Each structure stands twice: as C-alpha cells, then as structure tokens.
Amino acid sequence: MKNRQNVTIKGTKDGLVLHLDDSCSYEELKKELDQKLSANTQTQDERNLISVKVEIGNRYLTEAQQEELKELIRQKKNLVVDNIEANVITKEEANRLKAETEVVTVSRIIRSGQVLEVPGDLLLIGDVNPGGTVIAGGNIFIMGTLKGVAHAGYLGNDQAVIAASSMKPSQLRISDCIERTPESVQSVEKREMECAYIDDNRQIIIDRLQALIQLRPDLTRIEGGH
Amino acid sequence: MGEAIVITSGKGGVGKTTTSANIGTALALQGKKVCLVDTDIGLRNLDVVMGLENRIIYDLVDVVEKRCKIHQALVKDKRFDGLLYLLPAAQTVDKSAVQPEQMKELITELKQDYDYIIIDCPAGIEQGYKNAIAGADKAIVVTTPEVSAVRDADRIIGLLEKEKSMESPRLVVNRIRNHMMKSGDMLDLDEVTQHLSIELIGIVADDEEVIKASNHGEPIALNPNSKASIAYRNIARRILGESIPLQPLEEANKGVFTKLKKFFGVR
Numbered sequence: 001m002k003n004r005q006n007v008t009i010k011g012t013k014d015g016l017v018l019h020l021d022d023s024c025s026y027e028e029l030k031k032e033l034d035q036k037l038s039a040n041t042q043t044q045d046e047r048n049l050i051s052v053k054v055e056i057g058n059r060y061l062t063e064a065q066q067e068e069l070k071e072l073i074r075q076k077k078n079l080v081v082d083n084i085e086a087n088v089i090t091k092e093e094a095n096r097l098k099a100e101t102e103v104v105t106v107s108r109i110i111r112s113g114q115v116l117e118v119p120g121d122l123l124l125i126g127d128v129n130p131g132g133t134v135i136a137g138g139n140i141f142i143m144g145t146l147k148g149v150a151h152a153g154y155l156g157n158d159q160a161v162i163a164a165s166s167m168k169p170s171q172l173r174i175s176d177c178i179e180r181t182p183e184s185v186q187s188v189e190k191r192e193m194e195c196a197y198i199d200d201n202r203q204i205i206i207d208r209l210q211a212l213i214q215l216r217p218d219l220t221r222i223e224g225g226h
Numbered sequence: 227m228g229e230a231i232v233i234t235s236g237k238g239g240v241g242k243t244t245t246s247a248n249i250g251t252a253l254a255l256q257g258k259k260v261c262l263v264d265t266d267i268g269l270r271n272l273d274v275v276m277g278l279e280n281r282i283i284y285d286l287v288d289v290v291e292k293r294c295k296i297h298q299a300l301v302k303d304k305r306f307d308g309l310l311y312l313l314p315a316a317q318t319v320d321k322s323a324v325q326p327e328q329m330k331e332l333i334t335e336l337k338q339d340y341d342y343i344i345i346d347c348p349a350g351i352e353q354g355y356k357n358a359i360a361g362a363d364k365a366i367v368v369t370t371p372e373v374s375a376v377r378d379a380d381r382i383i384g385l386l387e388k389e390k391s392m393e394s395p396r397l398v399v400n401r402i403r404n405h406m407m408k409s410g411d412m413l414d415l416d417e418v419t420q421h422l423s424i425e426l427i428g429i430v431a432d433d434e435e436v437i438k439a440s441n442h443g444e445p446i447a448l449n450p451n452s453k454a455s456i457a458y459r460n461i462a463r464r465i466l467g468e469s470i471p472l473q474p475l476e477e478a479n480k481g482v483f484t485k486l487k488k489f490f491g492v493r
Contacts, residue, residue, distance in 0.1 A: 109423055111384030112377055129380050129421065 006032045015051035015082065018073070022057035026065065030072065037076045051082040060088050100137055110134055110148065130170055136160070139219070149173070158198050161216055163209055167194040172204055179204035228259075230333045230343040231465070232362035234386075236378030238349030240370045241400040241430075244440055245458075246346035247275045249366075251447040252462030254303075254310040258341040261300065262312045263333070265358040266348040267323060270315035277443020278303060278312050287316035290328045296335060305448070311340075321353040326360035333361025342465070351385060359386070365395040366427060371402060371413040380422060396427040398461065403432045428461035429472055430454050 006021040006029055020029055052073055061069070061084070070081045089097075099119040106124050110116050112131030116124070121138040128134055132148035138160055140152045145166035151173035153160025158175045168191055172179040177198055193209045197216065212219060233246045243266075250262045264272035267287065273279045284299035296313075303310040313336075316323065336343050347358035359365065365386050369379035379397075386395045399418055406412035419426050433454040439446040447458045453473070460470050 111387075112381040114384045127421075127423070131377060131381065132384075 007036050009036065015053065016079070018052055018054045020054065020056045020059070022059035026059075026061075030069070033069070033072060037073065037079070049078050049080050052079050053082050054084045056084060056086045058087050060086065060090065109144075112148075128169075139163070152196075158202075159216065159218065161195055161197045161212060161219070163193075163195040163212070165193060167191045167196070167206065172196050172206075174198050174204055177202055177204050179206075228337040228340045228342055229364065230337060230345060230362045231364045231366060232345040232347050232359050233366050233368060234347035234355065234358065234382055235349065235368040235375070236351065236382035237369075237375045240368050240375050242349070242368050243272050243275055243346055244436060244446075245366070245368050245398060245400065245430075246272060246344050247440075247445045248447040248455075248458035249462055249465070250310060250342075250344045251276075251445040252459045253342050253344070253465065254306045255447065255459065256462055256466060258309065258466070259339070260310050260342045260344060261336050261340040262310070263336070263343060263345045264313065264315040265324075265329070265345055265354060267315045267354065267357075268317065268320040269348065270317055272346045273301070273312060273314045274443065275440050276303065276312055276445065278314075279443070282314045285314045285316040286332075287319055287323050289313070290324050290332060296332070321348070321357065324357050326356050329357045329360040331361075351382065355385075359389060359392070362392060364393050366398055367395050367422075367424070368398045368400050369418065369422070370400050371407060371415065371418055373413065376413060376418055376421060383422060383424060394424060396425045397422060398427060399429045401432040402429055426472070427464050428457055430457040430461075431473075 004021075006024045008019045010017045010019065018033075020033065054069065054073070066084055069084065073079050073081050096119070101120055103121040103123050104118040106116060106118075106122065107126060109126045110124070110128045110132035112129055115133045115135065116122070117135040119137045122134060122136040122140045124134060124140070124142045124144070127144035128142060128146045128148040128150065130147045133151070134140055134142070134148070135151045135154050137155050138153065138157065140150050140160075140162045142150070142162075142164040144164075146162075146164040146169045148169065149171045150162045150164075150169055152162045153175045154173070156175050160174050162172060162174065169181055171181070174196065175198060179196070194206055195209050195212050196204055196206050197212070199205045231249075233242050233249070235242050246262060250260045254260045262272060262276070263286070264270050265286070266272070273282060278301045281301050284294040286299065288294045289296050289299045300311040300313055302308065303312065333343055333345070343361075345358050345362055348354035367379050367382055367386070369375045383395055386392060397419065399415060402415065403412060407414055415429065431453050433446070433452060435449065435452045436446045436454050439449065446452050446455045449455050457473060460473065463470055
C-alpha cells in the first residue's frame with residue numbers, strides 16, 4: 001500500500017502548489033517532501049524564483065514546524081514559500097478572532113478614572129463621563145453622551161469609527177490619530193448623533209452619523225435583505 | 227441590627243464632616259440611636275463640629291488595638307438622651323494604623339447596639355477611604371456644584387459601585403447658591419444629577435449659619451429656623467424611608483435672603 005502519495009505537487013500559473021497529506025505522521029511527511037523536492041531540483045534549470053503555496057489540509061502545525069517546512073523548501077534553490085494554508089486553527093486563535101469581530105454590549109456609566117476595554121466593537125448603553133476612557137479594537141458606538149476619551153481601533157485599525165448620541169469628547173483617538181476638542185467650541189452646540197472617522201489625510205473628522213453609510217459600508221454585517 | 231452609612235466625597239472641603247454631623251444629629255432628633263464614627267485618623271474634626279472635643283478619652287485606634295472596650299471610647303452627646311454617640315478618630319497616628327478588616331469588625335459590633343452608624347470618611351481614595359467604606363452598607367456621596375467636586379464625586383461613585391456588598395450610593399448636593407446657578411456661574415442641579423446619575427437624597431443651600439454653628443460646636447440641624455437645618459432633617463427622614471419632595475430652590479434662596487436681611491436689620 002505504498003502507492004498513496006503524501007506529497008503531491010501541482011503547477012499553476014501563479015507557481016507551485018504543494019499538497020501535503022494530513023493523515024500521515026509529520027516525520028514521514030518531512031522525509032517524503034525532502035525526497036520529492038530533491039528529485040525535482042535536478043531536472044530544473046536555475047531560473048527565476050518560483051513561489052510555492054503549501055496546503056496542509058486538516059493538519060495543525062506549530063510555528064516551529066511551519067518554519068521547519070519553510071526552511072526545507074527554501075533550501076531547494078529556486079523555491080520560495082509564499083504561504084502555508086491549513087483548514088484548522090487553534091481554539092485560542094479562534095476565540096481571539098471571535099472576540100475581535102464581536103460586538104460587546106455594556107450597560108453602565110464609565111466614570112472618571114475607569115477604563116473599559118474590549119477587543120472587538122463596543123456598544124455602550126450609558127455615558128462616558130469626563131476622565132473615563134473606552135477602548136476598542138474595533139468600532140465604538142455610544143448610546144449616551146461621550147464626555148471622556150474614546151479610542152477606537154487601538155491595534156491600528158484605521159477603518160474604525162466612533163459614534164455617539166451626544167458627542168462631547170475630551171479626546172478622540174482612532175488607530176494612532178489623536179484629536180482634541182478645541183476649547184472654543186464647547187457645550188454651546190448640541191452635537192447630537194455624530195460620528196468620527198479617519199479621512200484620507202489621516203485626520204479625525206467629525207460628521208453627522210449618516211455619513212458613515214457612504215464612508216464605511218463594511219459596517220453592515222447582515223447578509224441579503226432588502 | 228443597624229445600618230452603617232458612609233459619608234464620602236473624594237474631594238476635600240465639600241462638607242463631609244458637616245454633613246455627617248448633621249445627618250447624625252437629625253437622625254437622633256427622629257428618635258433613632260445613632261453612632262458617629264470619625265475615620266479621618268490624624269486629622270480628626272468631627273468631634274470639634276459636634277462640640278465634644280474635650281470629652282475624648284479613648285479613640286478609634288485604642289479600640290482597634292484593644293486598649294479599651296468600645297463603650298469606653300464612645301463619647302455621649304449630652305444634648306440627646308443616650309441617642310447620639312461619637313467614636314472619635316485618633317490624632318497622634320496616621321491612617322495606616324487601622325486595616326479595613328479591623329474597621330469591618332468594629333462597625334459590625336456597633337451595628338448590634340445602634341440603629342444607624344454614620345461614618346465620616348476622609349478625603350482621597352487611599353487607605354483612609356478604604357477603611358471608611360470597609361464596614362458600610364450604604365454610601366452617601368457629598369458634592370458641591372463645582373466641576374472639580376463633581377469630577378471627584380464621579381470617581382468615588384465609580385469606586386463605590388465596585389463594592390459588591392454595598393447598595394448604590396446616593397447623592398447630596400451641598401452649598402448651593404441659587405443666584406449663581408441661575409446665572410450659569412455654577413453648575414446647574416440638573417446637570418450635576420444627570421452627570422452623576424445616582425439617586426439624589428438631598429440638596430443643601432449655602433448658608434452662613436452652618437459655618438457659625440460648626441464653629442460653636444453645635445450642629446445646624448439643632449436649629450429649627452435654618453433652611454440648611456431643614457435640608458438635613460429632610461435627608462434624615464429620607465434615610466428613614468419617608469418620601470419628601472426636595473425643597474424648592476427659590477424658597478431656599480429667599481430663606482437665605484430674608485435671613486440676611488434680618489441679620490442686617492437687627493444690627
């Protein structure tokens with residue numbers, strides 16, 4: 001039963017695709033990969049680099065193992081690993097991904113000295129008082145009044161937005177941009193139903209909420225509908 | 227089993243001690259057995275405001291360190307027939323002389339014998355504050371209509387809300403000057419309550435009588451003719467569960483004015 005191959009090589013117009021079987025042992029796989037690639041390199045001329053995509057199916061490879069495979073393939077002269085694709089991820093990674101895309105609903109007042117941090121989007125039912133801070137990996141939506149500091153997309157997401165029913169922040173931060181409310185325009189205006197986003201010049205702009213419909217169509221998560 | 231209420235504010239000088247003294251006095255006037263506890267160790271002054279300074283023999287630290295029994299340290303207020311007592315703070319040591327667990331134990335013991343324990347909290351959010359709230363069941367936050375006081379009150383409310391064993395704090399807005407509120411030079415009452423969004427249990431007008439009374443060691447709540455006194459008595463009745471509407475500010479203002487007029491008229 002040695003006819004089943006653990007390593008299959010396919011050529012596409014973008015380069016090579018290495019399909020590695022996920023039912024054999026890792027050691028076995030490595031050996032066969034080494035053999036296969038060694039056999040192939042003899043016949044090929046040394047021309048320009050060929051990018052290689054590695055598909056590993058339902059096998060989970062640790063960082064170290066991935067590096068090892070990349071190293072193994074790289075040694076074969078003109079092959080460069082583009083990326084390694086697996087169907088599986090760890091639970092930890094899955095939870096992180098879920099947390100980053102989730103909308104967390106919080107119903108309370110963020111008072112002076114308090115910091116609320118969420119990995120994904122934040123929906124706050126309540127106010128952010130002066131001296132209070134809300135931080136989110138994604139967007140921030142505040143149903144009450146924002147009087148403190150809000151920091152959206154703190155891991156470097158420029159697309160993140162901040163929206164509030166009443167926008168009177170002491171400071172707005174999106175990704176690595178910071179905007180301080182000018183002292184002259186305060187409390188006089190109503191500042192209701194507004195949003196903040198980063199424009200093309202990397203400036204934080206405050207606009208009416210409806211502007212987001214055009215600017216950030218990705219905010220809509222629902223599929224289909226009319 | 228009594229109820230322990232801590233009077234706190236975060237910021238200094240907004241009237242915690244005055245409020246403690248007067249709420250305590252007003253509760254005693256309602257016939258409740260009250261014990262005032264001063265936790266401002268090293269900077270005590272509740273005893274001065276109550277006019278009981280020279281009757282102190284033992285203090286809170288003596289009790290905690292078991293140098294005396296609780297009842298030995300309690301100072302009885304002679305104006306009330308065994309209804310009002312004060313446990314004074316120590317003056318010679320600092321806040322680190324007491325630990326929160328010891329305070330909890332002390333307050334639990336006092337709750338056996340008294341209907342209400344009013345705990346006067348020091349300013350700040352450090353050790354002294356932690357000691358003061360350790361044994362408390364409820365909290366009253368005192369603020370004045372100033373931005374800085376409201377900011378600190380907000381911080382304190384945030385900290386109090388984290389205490390699982392404590393009920394949601396209630397608010398006293400102190401030193402209200404109606405004419406300044408109206409002209410917009412002072413924060414509006416609605417602004418303060420909306421900002422802090424906790425239950426308002428009383429408003430006290432800024433009244434010179436309060437300062438006079440404090441200096442004489444007689445809580446203003448004893449004087450039935452003062453607006454501030456009525457405000458404190460109303461707070462006490464609200465603590466007892468009565469529902470009393472807030473004093474209209476207009477009248478409070480007029481009260482101060484007529485008093486001023488009277489004050490000048492007499493001279």
